[in-house]
Amino acid sequence: EADIYQTPRYLVIGTGKKITLECSQTMGHDKMYWYQQDPGMELHLIHYSYGVNSTEKGDLSSESTVSRIRTEHFPLTLESARPSHTSQYLCASSEYGGFSSGANVLTFGAGSRLTVL
């Protein structure tokens, strides 16, 4: 049973549309992340958050934005989608703790596969 939920699973939209990818977790984790992954390729971190009202950009530049108003919710928004945004977006969360304890094990959602025409 998933503890982190992403919606929609699949989305096909036209260029210029605004989209929001939802991500919610029920584990009370402080840290949440968004990764972008092209099919069969590595994951690239685009956003992360250490807690409420904390958001940072990741290593891969992205035109998307995120917010963290509640611990359990970490939505990602694209104001104007373009074909270059076509990809899979994976949301993840982890406990806030030292890596030596293994507390940074990531729990992933099922992903949102976005296609922009």
Next chain:
Amino acid sequence: AQKITQTQPGMFVQEKEAVTLDCTYDTSDPSYGLFWYKQPSSGEMIFLIYQGSYDQQNATEGRYSLNFQKARKSANLVISASQLGDSAMYFCAMTPDTGGFKTIFGAGTRLFVKA
């Protein structure tokens, strides 16, 4: 710079045999965590095994073991007694000390298990 390298884009293994997936990493941090994740064709990412940089013993989880060689900066995944359900992408990942617990991933290895 922090980096994970997986040099095997694809691997084949016969069912019931063991297979080793290679992973090397680069970091200047004295402390870090190493992870392996599995991604089946359905797309979800599944945590398999964890190794802390200060752990003296190699991690094991059921059929999975992590061959950690700190001096060589390698963290290879060994899957024993392969099963058809092991066919998937496998990603090596690292959470270094600096950078605030951001986890970086390798490019992945696609494993095919043959009946």
